[in-house]
Amino acid sequence: MFISIDADKCMGHGRCYAVAPDLLSDDDEGFVAQRGQCWEIPEGLLGQAEEAADACPEGAIAVLETAPSNA
Template structure:
């Protein structure tokens, strides 16, 4: 499984890294530091990834079966 975070959709609410602290972190401006990336999720963190996707009001986060390119 993969997680993808679209940089242009992220508005910095912080809900994602609040519910997925072992997977996501914040940057100096309060945005999710991993925005604009797509990477493999360890099996143990798939639940946190799904919670982060559900928590994002902009729908910037997707949990995917295959990797896809994202905007930086």
């Protein structure tokens, strides 16, 4: 499973890294530091990834079965 964060949709609410501290972090401006990235979810962190996606009011986070072809 993969997690993808759309940089254009991220508005810096901070809910994602609040519910997924072992997976996501914030940058100096309060945005998720991993915005614009797609990576494989480490073992044991799928639950946090799903919570982060559910917590994002902008829908900037997606949990995917396969990596996008452009990742």
